[in-house]
Amino acid sequence: MSDTAHILKKHHLRQTNCRQQMIAHFSAHSYALAHSELEQALSEFDRVTIYRTLYTFLEKGIVHKVLDDAGATRYALCAHCTEHQHHDEHVHFKCMQCQTVQCIDTISIPNIQLPQGYSYIDSNFLVRGVCRQCNQL
Amino acid sequence: MSDTAHILKKHHLRQTNCRQQMIAHFSAHSYALAHSELEQALSEFDRVTIYRTLYTFLEKGIVHKVLDDAGATRYALCAHCTEHQHHDEHVHFKCMQCQTVQCIDTISIPNIQLPQGYSYIDSNFLVRGVCRQCNQL
DNA sequence: TCCATTATGCAACATTGTTGCAAATAATGT
């Protein structure tokens, strides 16, 4: 069974063309994808289907949301998420030159001490800078 | 001279009704405001004017962008920003109950060590949880 | 008060995201 088929099966999702291709597309890219990029790359599917598939993947813990400083939400494959809980406490890095956003799995988000009375659910850490590839130009 | 007038003068901006009221509105709220909230509160002004004023304020370092996990961008007054550089390395806290996003000035973003080859510009740290007010219900 | 510059309002449009419903498809059991 292919990798993409396996991921779908693991999460009790039906094997559909759109889902398989979306997972394949995520796997083929090391950076977070915005809806618009998926729409362009997978133009045989309807915009709405892509939105709904992203939503399904989010729910099941297949992808996680990546905040960007410029409007559109991006998504990236989860490494360790489950249907019950996302575990994405890693840093997201946005390169201001090539505009890509990637997950930096090697740095975990430092623990912070919230003020009295605040409780913690999760967090999202976006670092902006210039990535290795762009720095070497 | 009023506070709002002073802020505009400091940044060499003309004193206009919309700008003054926007700054006043920001000052009156301890949490980050989305465009839609400003539009509702300042309905005498055009949507476009509010967008452009936000853009101007961003440029001048009067407000900073606050990332939210749900679509729309929010903005909050800067404490220490200038036209030349934003200094917003504090934590933003989103309460999942009342949905407000506030700046937590008392916690600064911990320094993180990026992988080799990456350079740092700035960062944006969003913590999701439940705020003090909502926890006390 | 006049003038040059800048800001605003309006219209039009582009992008992003959502909802309802009918037709197509996937999984299941026979």
Add this chain to the structure above:
DNA sequence: ACATTATTTGCAACAATGTTGCATAATGGA
């Protein structure tokens, strides 16, 4: 292989968010 059922998809329509061009109005300085 086929029929049944539940789910997914495509389409249409819409809502929300964000952008651009241009004529008019307002601001600040001479």
